[in-house]
Amino acid sequence: MVSYGQSLKEKxxxxxxxxxxLYTDRLYDHHVMMIHEALQPDTLRSLERHLYxxxxxxxxxxKEKAFVNSEVAKLTTIRWNENLLEKxxxxxxxxxxxxxxxxxxxxxxxxxxKPIFIRNDSVCIFYYDYFNLGCVMRCGTGTLQxxxxxxxxxxxxxxxxxxxx
Numbered sequence: 001m002v003s004y005g006q007s008l009k010e011k012x013x014x015x016x017x018x019x020x021x022l023y024t025d026r027l028y029d030h031h032v033m034m035i036h037e038a039l040q041p042d043t044l045r046s047l048e049r050h051l052y053x054x055x056x057x058x059x060x061x062x063k064e065k066a067f068v069n070s071e072v073a074k075l076t077t078i079r080w081n082e083n084l085l086e087k088x089x090x091x092x093x094x095x096x097x098x099x100x101x102x103x104x105x106x107x108x109x110x111x112x113x114k115p116i117f118i119r120n121d122s123v124c125i126f127y128y129d130y131f132n133l134g135c136v137m138r139c140g141t142g143t144l145q146x147x148x149x150x151x152x153x154x155x156x157x158x159x160x161x162x163x164x165x
């Protein structure tokens with residue numbers, strides 16, 4: 001497996017969402033499979049309409065589709081390092097065994113993908129989830145979303161997949 005050195009734009013995007021967080025060093029393989037399946041159509045449709053966007057569809061060009069597929073294929077090898085978030089705490093996935101439900105803490109443990117940028121870095125595909133440590137039923141939620149950059153801010157454009165546990 002590869003320890004991943006984040007580019008500045010990737011760090012900035014992730015830090016835009018997570019100022020301080022408890023986060024894992026990687027995604028689970030089944031999350032990568034869900035991401036891959038959700039991104040198979042050439043036309044990506046949102047599960048819900050977001051108020052500030054008139055269109056809820058992203059049509060990928062064949063070049064974008066090939067690029068997105070190649071980036072998703074790399075997600076299983078990516079390992080985040082401990083300095084990704086300025087006020088975050090990295091938890092190595094292998095150290096979680098049995099601790100997820102034994103903790104009395106209700107802190108959230110986040111997992112997230114490498115941001116996938118297309119269209120001159122103006123559109124970003126990003127998966128993230130969390131579950132509550134100490135919750136016997138692994139209470140959590142996850143989502144695959146597409147963001148558009150407008151006026152130096154990332155705005156939610158499409159929600160492609162969601163799960164709740």
